[in-house]
Amino acid sequence: MRRVLARAAAAFVVALALSTGVATAQRADSPVHGLYHYVHSTRDAERGFAFYRDVLGIELTRSPFAGPPRADAPPPQIQSAANAGSDPLVWDLTDTKGARFRTVFMHAPNTPFGLELSEFFDIPRSERPANAWDPGAPVQTFAVRDLDATFAAARERGAQVVTVGGAPIETRTGRAVLVRDPDGVLVRLVQASAAAMAAAGPGRIVATSIALSVASTRDALKFYRRLLKLDVHPSRRASRNELRVLGLDGGALTETLVTIPGTNIGVTLLEARPPKGAAPAMPFQWKLQDVGSPQFQLEVRELDALIARTQAAGYRFLSLGAKPIQRAFGRFVFAIGPDGELVEYVEPAEPGSAKE
Numbered sequence: 067m068r069r070v071l072a073r074a075a076a077a078f079v080v081a082l083a084l085s086t087g088v089a090t091a092q093r094a095d096s097p098v099h100g101l102y103h104y105v106h107s108t109r110d111a112e113r114g115f116a117f118y119r120d121v122l123g124i125e126l127t128r129s130p131f132a133g134p135p136r137a138d139a140p141p142p143q144i145q146s147a148a149n150a151g152s153d154p155l156v157w158d159l160t161d162t163k164g165a166r167f168r169t170v171f172m173h174a175p176n177t178p179f180g181l182e183l184s185e186f187f188d189i190p191r192s193e194r195p196a197n198a199w200d201p202g203a204p205v206q207t208f209a210v211r212d213l214d215a216t217f218a219a220a221r222e223r224g225a226q227v228v229t230v231g232g233a234p235i236e237t238r239t240g241r242a243v244l245v246r247d248p249d250g251v252l253v254r255l256v257q258a259s260a261a262a263m264a265a266a267g268p269g270r271i272v273a274t275s276i277a278l279s280v281a282s283t284r285d286a287l288k289f290y291r292r293l294l295k296l297d298v299h300p301s302r303r304a305s306r307n308e309l310r311v312l313g314l315d316g317g318a319l320t321e322t323l324v325t326i327p328g329t330n331i332g333v334t335l336l337e338a339r340p341p342k343g344a345a346p347a348m349p350f351q352w353k354l355q356d357v358g359s360p361q362f363q364l365e366v367r368e369l370d371a372l373i374a375r376t377q378a379a380g381y382r383f384l385s386l387g388a389k390p391i392q393r394a395f396g397r398f399v400f401a402i403g404p405d406g407e408l409v410e411y412v413e414p415a416e417p418g419s420a421k422e
Contacts, residue, residue: 095295096294096295096296096326096327097294097295097366097367097368097371097372098294098295098296098326098327098364098365098366099326099365099366099367100179100326100364100365101179101326101362101363101364101365102130102179102180102363102364102365102412103171103179103180103181103182103361103363104179104180104181104182104206104276104360104361104362104363105181105182105183105184105360105361105362105363106182106183106184106204106206106249106251106358106359106360106361107183107184107185107186107191107354107355107356107357107358107359107361108170108183108184108185108248108249108357109185109191109193109249109357110185110248110249111144111147111168111170111183111185112144113248114170114183114185114247114248114249115144115170115172115183116223117220117223117225117247117248118172118174118181118247120219120223121216121219121220121223121225122174122208122210122216122270122271123175123269123270123271124172124173124174124175124181124271125172125173126141126142126143126144126170126171126172126173127142127171127172127173127180128142128171129169129171130171130180131393131395131396142171144168144170145168147168147185147187149168150166150167150168150185150187151166151167151168152164152165152166152167155391155393156391158385158386158389158391159385159391159398159399159400160354160355160384160385160400161353161354161384161385161386161400162186162189162354162355164188164189165186165187165188165189165355166186166187166188167184167185167186167187167355168184168185169182169183169184169185170182170183170184170185174208174269174271174274175266175267175268175269175270175271175272176266176267176269176271176272176273176274177271177273177274179274181274182361182363184354184361186354186355189355190355191353191355191356191357192353192356192357193249193250193356193357193358194250194348194350194358195246195250195358196250196251196252196279196350196358197313197345197347197348198228198244198252198279198312198313198314198336198338199279199312199314199317199319199336199338199339199340199344199347200279200347200348200349200350201279201280201281201347201349201350201405201406202278202279202280202349202350202351202352202360202405202406202407203252203278203279203350203360204251204252204276204277204278204279204358204360204407205244205252205253205254205276205277205278205279205312205336206251206252206253206254206274206275206276207253207254207255207256207274207275207276207277208253208254208255208256208271208273208274208275209240209256209257209258209262209271209272209273209274209275210255210256210257210258210270210271210272211258211263211270211272212257212270213234213240213241213242213243213255213256213257214234216255216270217234217243217245217255220245220253220255221245223248224248225245225246225247225248225253226245226246226250227243227244227245228244228245228246228252228312228313229242229243229244229245229310229311229312229313230310230311230313230314230315231310234255234257235307235310235311236307237256237305237307237308237311238305238308239256240256240257240258240259241256241257242254242255242256242257242308242311243255243311244311244312244313249357249358250357250358251358254311254312258272258273275334276333276334276360277321277333277334277335277336278333278334278335278336278360278405278407279336279337279338279405280335280336280337280404280405281337281347281349281404281405282337282404283301283320283322283335283337285404286335286403286404286405287322287324287335288379288404289379289381289403289404290324290333290335291324292379293375293376293379293381294364295327296324296325296326296327296332297324297325297326297327297332298322298323298324299322299323299324299325299332300322301320301321301322302320302321303318303319303320303321304318304319304320304321312338314338314340314341314344315341315344316340316341316344317338317339317340317341317344318338318339319336319337319338319339320336320337320338321334321335321336322334322335322337323335333362349405349406350405350406351406352402352406352407352408353384354384354400354408359408360407360408361400361407361408361409361410362407362408362409362410363410363412364409364410364411364412365412365413365414366411366412366413367413368413369390369397369399369411369413372411373388373390373399373401373411376388376401381401381402381403381404382401382402383399383400383401383402384400384401384402384408385398385399385400390411390413394415395414395415396412396413396414396415397412397413397415398410398411398412399411
């Protein structure tokens with residue numbers, strides 16, 4: 067079990083910069099050691115998964131926390147809505163008392179962390195589609211081998227195009243276009259470079275990444291740098307074409323890459339100033355069951371101390387009483403980031419402390 071968790075936690079997510087090319091030694095004082103999954107909630111698990119399967123070649127997989135399957139185990143399947151589960155521990159973890167839920171674990175080619183969809187039933191939820199400049203809005207990015215074919219597949223699946231002009235635009239990282247998945251979640255498709263394609267393994271996806279819109283980079287860094295002690299790279303201003311990809315015909319955008327120490331990959335914080343005439347920025351106050359809610363499942367150490375520091379810094383917890391739940395494979399608790407994003411701290415069990 068421990069080996070499975072270690073493989074799943076190999077990396078955090080990347081955004082506009084698919085790789086910084088710079089890796090640093092693991093900082094002894096950073097509580098964050100990796101990411102198990104990037105998760106977002108969906109209104110329809112079957113429809114959401116079908117989009118990512120048909121457009122990007124993403125496959126179903128099993129939970130990394132469940133251990134290796136039996137030799138005669140059937141292939142992974144999506145649990146039916148009628149059989150969606152209910153668990154008081156999960157209610158406490160996610161503040162969803164009385165709800166039923168199901169999860170879809172996914173594997174993307176050339177992506178060293180898991181992707182996941184979660185769907186909740188019997189509980190109110192928001193379904194507001196995000197703009198890329200709404201604080202708390204995530205933007206998933208997939209660098210692909212054939213942008214034109216991938217974009218055509220997305221259009222065939224009914225994807226709404228967000229990019230100004232309705233077609234891919236040339237940017238510094240390659241031609242790119244922004245669409246919405248069936249839940250309205252923002253998905254950026256980028257043509258991978260020849261070098262990246264040559265270095266990658268098989269699959270339509272060459273690299274996977276996530277960005278997060280923030281109201282203030284300075285305030286966001288108090289969480290990611292000061293509290294979680296992640297490494298921060300120099301900020302850069304987006305070009306006009308990069309703005310157009312995100313649906314902005316003007317304004318300004320600053321990108322700041324934040325990486326987990328010891329890696330050269332991370333999450334990019336996007337601070338936008340939309341132009342006059344654009345829809346105003348509308349911050350999110352996410353609940354986990356809300357369609358599109360971004361959830362980062364971080365592997366951490368010394369969880370109790372991290373909870374105390376998070377509370378002392380003034381951040382709230384989604385989990386009831388900021389108390390972690392205990393499973394055989396570790397302890398879990400949800401904090402709320404500065405822009406409403408949901409950050410799950412996962413402290414894996416010590417080897418030998420639970421059945422593997």
